[in-house]
Each structure stands twice: as structure tokens, then as C-alpha cells.
Amino acid sequence: MSLIVQKYGGTSVGSVSRIKAVAEKVAAKHRAGDKIVVAVSAMSGETNRLIELAKEIHEQPNLREMDVLVSTGEQVTIALLCMALEAEGVSARSYTGGQVRILTDNAHGKARIKEIDGHRIHGDLDAGRVVVVAGFQGIDDEGNITTLGRGGSDTTAVALAAALKADECQIYTDVDGVYTTDPRVVAEARRLDKITFEEMLEMASQGSKILQIRSVEFAGKYNVPLRVMSSFEDGPGTLISLEDNDQMEEPVVSGIAFNRDEAKLTIRGIPDQPGVAYKVLGAISEANIEIDVIVQNVAKDNSATITFTVHRNDLKQASELLEQIASDLGALEVTSDNRIVKISIVGVGMRSHAGVAAKMFEALAAEGINIQLITTSEIKITVVIEERYLELAVRSLHSAFGLEQ
Amino acid sequence: MSLIVQKYGGTSVGSVSRIKAVAEKVAAKHRAGDKIVVAVSAMSGETNRLIELAKEIHEQPNLREMDVLVSTGEQVTIALLCMALEAEGVSARSYTGGQVRILTDNAHGKARIKEIDGHRIHGDLDAGRVVVVAGFQGIDDEGNITTLGRGGSDTTAVALAAALKADECQIYTDVDGVYTTDPRVVAEARRLDKITFEEMLEMASQGSKILQIRSVEFAGKYNVPLRVMSSFEDGPGTLISLEDNDQMEEPVVSGIAFNRDEAKLTIRGIPDQPGVAYKVLGAISEANIEIDVIVQNVAKDNSATITFTVHRNDLKQASELLEQIASDLGALEVTSDNRIVKISIVGVGMRSHAGVAAKMFEALAAEGINIQLITTSEIKITVVIEERYLELAVRSLHSAFGLEQ
Numbered sequence: 001m002s003l004i005v006q007k008y009g010g011t012s013v014g015s016v017s018r019i020k021a022v023a024e025k026v027a028a029k030h031r032a033g034d035k036i037v038v039a040v041s042a043m044s045g046e047t048n049r050l051i052e053l054a055k056e057i058h059e060q061p062n063l064r065e066m067d068v069l070v071s072t073g074e075q076v077t078i079a080l081l082c083m084a085l086e087a088e089g090v091s092a093r094s095y096t097g098g099q100v101r102i103l104t105d106n107a108h109g110k111a112r113i114k115e116i117d118g119h120r121i122h123g124d125l126d127a128g129r130v131v132v133v134a135g136f137q138g139i140d141d142e143g144n145i146t147t148l149g150r151g152g153s154d155t156t157a158v159a160l161a162a163a164l165k166a167d168e169c170q171i172y173t174d175v176d177g178v179y180t181t182d183p184r185v186v187a188e189a190r191r192l193d194k195i196t197f198e199e200m201l202e203m204a205s206q207g208s209k210i211l212q213i214r215s216v217e218f219a220g221k222y223n224v225p226l227r228v229m230s231s232f233e234d235g236p237g238t239l240i241s242l243e244d245n246d247q248m249e250e251p252v253v254s255g256i257a258f259n260r261d262e263a264k265l266t267i268r269g270i271p272d273q274p275g276v277a278y279k280v281l282g283a284i285s286e287a288n289i290e291i292d293v294i295v296q297n298v299a300k301d302n303s304a305t306i307t308f309t310v311h312r313n314d315l316k317q318a319s320e321l322l323e324q325i326a327s328d329l330g331a332l333e334v335t336s337d338n339r340i341v342k343i344s345i346v347g348v349g350m351r352s353h354a355g356v357a358a359k360m361f362e363a364l365a366a367e368g369i370n371i372q373l374i375t376t377s378e379i380k381i382t383v384v385i386e387e388r389y390l391e392l393a394v395r396s397l398h399s400a401f402g403l404e405q
Numbered sequence: 406m407s408l409i410v411q412k413y414g415g416t417s418v419g420s421v422s423r424i425k426a427v428a429e430k431v432a433a434k435h436r437a438g439d440k441i442v443v444a445v446s447a448m449s450g451e452t453n454r455l456i457e458l459a460k461e462i463h464e465q466p467n468l469r470e471m472d473v474l475v476s477t478g479e480q481v482t483i484a485l486l487c488m489a490l491e492a493e494g495v496s497a498r499s500y501t502g503g504q505v506r507i508l509t510d511n512a513h514g515k516a517r518i519k520e521i522d523g524h525r526i527h528g529d530l531d532a533g534r535v536v537v538v539a540g541f542q543g544i545d546d547e548g549n550i551t552t553l554g555r556g557g558s559d560t561t562a563v564a565l566a567a568a569l570k571a572d573e574c575q576i577y578t579d580v581d582g583v584y585t586t587d588p589r590v591v592a593e594a595r596r597l598d599k600i601t602f603e604e605m606l607e608m609a610s611q612g613s614k615i616l617q618i619r620s621v622e623f624a625g626k627y628n629v630p631l632r633v634m635s636s637f638e639d640g641p642g643t644l645i646s647l648e649d650n651d652q653m654e655e656p657v658v659s660g661i662a663f664n665r666d667e668a669k670l671t672i673r674g675i676p677d678q679p680g681v682a683y684k685v686l687g688a689i690s691e692a693n694i695e696i697d698v699i700v701q702n703v704a705k706d707n708s709a710t711i712t713f714t715v716h717r718n719d720l721k722q723a724s725e726l727l728e729q730i731a732s733d734l735g736a737l738e739v740t741s742d743n744r745i746v747k748i749s750i751v752g753v754g755m756r757s758h759a760g761v762a763a764k765m766f767e768a769l770a771a772e773g774i775n776i777q778l779i780t781t782s783e784i785k786i787t788v789v790i791e792e793r794y795l796e797l798a799v800r801s802l803h804s805a806f807g808l809e810q
Contacts, residue, residue: 058488069484072477079474083463
């Protein structure tokens with residue numbers, strides 16, 4: 001008998017018939033003898049409907065009240081799912097974030113979980129009930145309703161699994177697992193049976209949108225085995241867990257992630273002196289523009305060049321800021337390019353294997369693809385290339401590292 | 406500076422523009438220096454939408470989960486109203502029934518309020534905030550969400566006013582006060598400036614649908630002055646309060662209520678012996694049919710006749726039951742009539758005035774209207790007459806008692 005926390009997102013509970021299908025799935029697990037806790041999102045579209053109502057009333061609605069408003073979305077789902085479970089003959093009980101005391105800080109709209117009281121849930125499980133908890137929401141020290149920010153239901157599920165010491169946290173989505181790369185780009189892309197937290201984090205931060213980064217971090221921190229599964233078809237999914245040291249032969253590269261949403265900015269001919277990187281990048285950050293890859297190097301004349309990437313939507317604003325900075329610093333020129341993509345190969349196996357970078361660059365060179373930027377971390381190598389080479393690059397790397405098996 | 410509790414029903418908050426209008430009204434009162442607590446219903450249509458969702462999932466949804474579901478309706482309204490108040494420059498804070506600890510019993514769907522903790526609300530009021538509370542909902546000893554049943558927002562408002570020792574509880578509706586009778590029947594019907602709790606109860610139970618009976622009982626019990634006002638136009642409304650003993654001259658009759666929804670059943674020729682009324686009426690009650698007026702008298706041959714009224718929708722079932730009872734008791738006959746109406750004159754002044762009944766019967770006789778049944782209470786006289794005489798009877802009584810002033 002296992003204790004399983006399952007999470008179903010908005011699409012999985014997007015209609016009455018979908019909710020009934022989820023109830024069937026949960027009931028089957030429950031009848032098989034497992035203890036089940038379910039975390040759910042709002043029915044798809046509901047959160048946006050509520051936000052629209054708020055925007056009609058106030059351009060910048062009060063954040064505390066926004067949380068009171070949008071948290072009703074999940075509250076509707078928990079009630080309906082419990083009713084559907086009872087229709088399946090399964091005893092069930094729903095809880096809002098506040099009722100089960102998912103204690104958070106008071107950062108409305110992006111609160112962080114501090115503590116969960118598992119006492120009441122264990123009582124229900126011991127009484128043979130399925131427990132259904134509203135995802136994405138909690139309560140602060142003073143009893144105010146908080147939300148964890150969009151997609152926060154994944155985090156709720158992982159936090160519940162950690163607090164309840166669950167055997168596994170299963171995240172049901174519209175894909176049947178984590179793939180070596182996007183199957184729409186590489187037909188041979190293969191579902192991974194398992195992947196480590198670290199690898200998943202790198203994949204997620206590189207544009208793989210299956211899981212919220214925060215929930216993966218959380219799962220890694222509390223060592224909660226996380227399984228990504230499909231709501232719509234049966235299958236083992238992908239298990240995300242700690243590195244398995246017993247495994248003799250680890251694949252060098254687990255997956256290839258890419259991101260088309262970035263643009264590149266370069267400032268050339270700036271005096272190479274302490275504080276220059278801060279002057280350039282600090283001003284961009286202060287404008288709330290997120291900076292991703294950063295590369296700096298120094299030319300023969302001792303002037304520095306800094307290149308970095310931002311989200312394409314931020315390119316115009318970032319360019320204007322950078323022109324201003326360039327003129328302040330007496331820099332030579334500012335250039336920008338929004339026809340670039342970022343590609344990363346990810347794998348814990350890189351740690352113990354030399355020559356992975358060389359193999360990556362070789363594969364790209366063989367296709368005549370020029371590399372504009374390179375950054376590396378312990379388990380990831382990222383390159384920025386021209387956008388038009390994206391598919392070619394991903395396919396050649398997928399094949400070079402034998403990911404199709 | 407007064408402490409006022411206001412209640413706005415579903416129609417008054419039925420759209421974004423209506424909510425903004427309510428916010429304007431509340432903001433004006435707040436700026437005038439009053440401390441304001443607002444209780445609100447769900448936006449009109451919302452509760453029904455949620456109930457429909459539940460019915461699609463389960464014919465008889467779990468009552469606990471039903472309360473979790475429908476209580477989201479008011480939660481949406483409190484958040485939107487607070488946002489609208491902030492847009493008016495008024496600081497506001499919303500609370501669900503659970504957050505403000507409206508403690509109820511655990512009768513889901515028809516819970517009764519046991520206690521309200523006014524501490525937090527007083528804190529907000531002292532800090533200059535308007536407090537917006539979700540009507541119709543509470544929380545039981547174990548932290549489960551409960552609802553007070555439909556229309557329960559009036560009760561929430563009165564209970565809040567009692568707990569906070571408010572100066573007045575204002576119920577905003579789609580009418581501008583309590584009238585001497587239905588203005589659609591008597592053009593001369595006049596808005597009453599004031600009426601007693603007792604009179605309002607009698608009016609309400611006789612078909613005047615302005616206020617929930619429970620909320621009037623509650624207001625009377627805790628002596629909370631209640632004012633019925635229009636959401637859509639300005640005006641003093643009608644104040645419902647304790648009898649004003651200082652008033653020298655009290656009108657004998659305050660209003661005329663009537664009800665077209667009833668039907669009359671008569672069972673004749675039953676042996677006049679102890680327990681017979683119970684045998685007849687007990688069986689009807691057991692079938693969950695509500696009985697209203699009951700009249701019994703004894704004929705010369707010592708056989709009894711019992712006449713009573715039920716809701717027209719229950720007439721068929723009640724008739725069938727009564728036929729069975731008649732055959733069991735060896736009664737003479739059962740007759741029924743659904744073309745009747747009930748008319749009541751109501752007024753605390755009746756207590757100290759003789760001849761009110763005689764005046765009523767005289768007025769009806771002058772119009773040639775036959776009275777089928779009569780019942781009386783201390784402050785009310787009710788007659789049942791043929792339905793076709795309804796308008797004529799109400800108009801002649803309205804005039805006979807000088808209600809047009």
C-alpha cells in the first residue's frame with residue numbers, strides 16, 4: 001500500500017466529463033489499495049475569466065483581493081471532484097488551502113509555502129477517504145488567502161507529498177512523460193523512463209514547459225520522487241528522482257532543450273574596468289527585464305564586449321536602455337539580433353565524461369552551423385545559434401549523442 | 406458616526422457595473438464618516454450555475470461538498486467589491502464566512518449561526534477600512550464550510566449587525582421599502598416609514614417576499630433595527646424595529662398581505678373524538694407537505710369538519726392522502742379547491758383596538774365577498790376567499806383601514 005499524491009491540471013479537469021474521467025482514474029487507484037491525495041487546478045479558462053472580471057473593475061486590482069478571487073477557481077474543482085468520486089462509490093473529502101493549513105508567506109500572488117499540517121489529511125486517509133486539496137493556494141499567518149502564482153498547483157502537490165512523506169508525487173499533464181527533446185522537432189525523440197532532478201531543472205529552465213521549475217526544486221530539496229504522466233492515456237510516464245549511483249553506465253546526455261523566445265544584445269568597445277558589467281546589466285535588471293545567457297570577453301585593445309540574451313518581448317526596451325548606457329560609457333556600438341535560438345544538451349553523465357562539449361561542437365560544425373555564444377555548467381552546455389538552423393541542430397545533436405537509442 | 410451593516414443581494418451585484426454602483430454608494434457613506442460593514446450575495450445566476458455543474462456530476466451531490474462549491478459565489482463578489490471600493494479610493498478588506506469565524510452548526514445547506522467573532526472586523530473598521538463579508542456562509546466547529554441556505558445573506562447581515570452592535574442593518578433590494586400592500590394590486594399602496602418586527606414577520610409569512618423570515622426573527626430577537634432600501638434609487642426605505650411605545654396614536658392596520666399559492670382541502674363527517682385532528686394532519690405533515698391555515702369545527706350531529714390549506718403544488722398529493730385517511734376514518738367526504746386566496750390584515754394596533762375583525766368582515770360583505778375561512782392571531786386576521794375576488798378585496802380593505810393615508 002502506497003501513499004500517492006496526484007496532481008491534475010486545468011485541462012485535465014476542464015469540463016464535467018474530464019472531472020468524471022479523473023474520478024475514475026483516482027477511484028481505480030484507491031480500490032487497488034493505495035492511499036490517494038489529489039491536488040487540482042481550476043477548470044481551464046476559469047482563472048482567466050476571474051482575472052478578466054477583476055480587470056474590468058480595477059486596472060491594478062488589490063493583490064490580497066485578487067487571491068480571494070482567483071482561489072475560488074480551485075475551490076470549485078475540489079468540490080466537483082469529490083462529488084464525482086462519491087458517484088464512483090469512493091468516499092472523499094475536499095480541503096481549501098486554508099482548511100488544510102498550507103501555511104505560506106504573505107506575498108500575494110506569488111506566495112511560498114512554509115509549512116503544511118498533514119494531521120487532518122492522514123486522519124481522512126486512515127478512514128479510507130480520498131483527500132482532494134485545492135492547488136495553488138494557501139493561507140498566511142493572519143489567515144489571509146494567498147496564491148502561489150500560476151502553475152503553482154504542481155508545487156502544492158510536491159509540498160503535500162513532502163509533508164505527508166508520500167511514496168510518489170504524480171503530475172498528470174497532457175504529455176506522457178519527459179522526452180529526449182521536442183518530438184515535433186525530432187521524430188525519433190524518445191520518452192525517458194527516468195531523469196534526475198538536476199537534469200529536469202536544466203531542461204525546464206531551457207524551455208521544456210512540462211513542469212514548473214519551483215516544483216522540481218522543491219521535489220529535489222525534499223527528495224520526493226516525481227512522476228510526469230498523461231491524464232489521457234495509460235503509461236509509466238517519466239520518473240524524476242535523485243541520481244541513481246548504482247547505475248553502472250549512465251547516458252552522457254539525457255536530453256536536448258531549446259528556446260526560441262530569446263533575443264541577443266551586444267555592446268562593444270566598452271572600457272574593460274571593474275564595475276562595467278554591473279553598469280551594463282544592472283540597468284537592464286532594474287527595468288525588470290530578465291537576462292539569461294551572459295558572455296563577456298576582452299578584445300586586443302583591452303576594450304570589452306558583453307553579449308546577453310533577453311526575452312524577445314523585452315528586446316525593444318532593452319535595446320533603448322543599452323543605447324543609453326553605451327553613450328554614458330562611451331562604448332563603440334550596440335547590436336541586437338532576435339533571430340537566434342538557444343540550444344542546450346543536458347545530462348548528469350557529463351560530470352564524468354570528458355569531450356562532451358567537443359562532440360557537440362563537432363556535430364554542429366559538420367552541419368555548417370556557426371556557434372555565436374557558448375556557456376557551460378556542470379551538467380549542461382548551451383549554445384546560441386541562428387534561428388533557421390534550430391531543427392537541423394537539434395536533430396544532429398539528438399543523433400550524435402545516440403538519444404534515439 | 407454610526408456603525409452600519411449593509412446587505413446587497415444577487416441582483417444588486419449582478420454585473421461589474423452593478424458592483425461599481427454599490428461601491429459608489431458604500432464609498433459615499435464611508436466618506437460621510439460612518440463605519441460600514443457590507444454583506445453580499447453571489448452575483449445573480451452564479452449560484453444556479455454552480456448547482457447545475459454539481460447536478461451534472463451527481464444527482465444528489467454530497468452536501469458538504471455542495472457548500473464548498475456554492476460558497477465560492479459570494480467569495481467572488483467580496484473580492485470584486487473590495488477592488489471596486491479601492492477604485493473609489495476607499496480602503497477595504499474582504500472576509501469569507503470562515504475567515505471572520507461565522508460559526509454555525511454543521512447542517513450543510515441550512516446551517517444556523519451560533520456565534521460571530523467581531524474582533525477582526527472592529528480592528529479593520531478602527532483602521533478606517535470598509536469590511537466586506539461573504540453572505541450566506543459560515544464554518545462549523547471542525548472548520549468545514551457551511552451555507553445558511555438560499556437567501557441566507559440577509560441572516561448574515563443581521564447576525565453581523567447583532568454581533569458588532571451596529572446601529573442599523575440596511576437590506577438593499579429591488580424595492581424601495583415595505584408597502585401597505587402590493588402596489589401592483591392597489592395603486593394607492595403606500596410605502597411604510599416604519600413597521601414592527603412582529604408585523605414584518607406576519608407580512609413575510611403571508612407572502613411578502615422582501616425579506617427572509619429568519620432574518621426578521623433574528624433581528625427581532627437581538628433588537629437590530631432593520632431597514633429595507635432600494636439598491637437602485639435613493640430614499641429612506643422602511644425601518645423595521647421594536648414597537649415604539651411612545652407613539653400616541655398607532656395605526657390599527659399597517660398592511661395587507663395576500664397569497665395566491667394556496668389551495669384548500671376539507672374533510673367532512675369525521676367522528677369528533679380526541680386524536681382525529683392528529684390522524685388527519687399528521688399524515689399530511691409526514692409526507693413533508695406544509696400545512697398553513699387550519700380550521701376545525703363540529704356539526705350538529707357531532708361529526709367534525711377539518712379544513713386546511715396547502716401549497717398548490719402539493720394539492721394533488723395531499724388530496725390522495727386525504728382520501729385514504731377519509732376511508733380509514735369512515736369520513737363522509739373530501740373536497741378540494743385551488744381557486745382560493747388568503748388575505749391578511751396585519752397591525753400591532755389591533756391589540757388595543759376592538760372591532761377590527763368586524764370592520765374587515767363588513768368591508769368584504771359590502772363587496773358581496775363570501776368568507777370561507779377565518780383565523781386570527783393577536784396582530785393579524787386572515788380570511789380565505791374565492792380567488793377572483795382578490796383584487797377587489799384587497800382594494801376595499803386598503804381603503805376601509807385608511808392605508809392610503
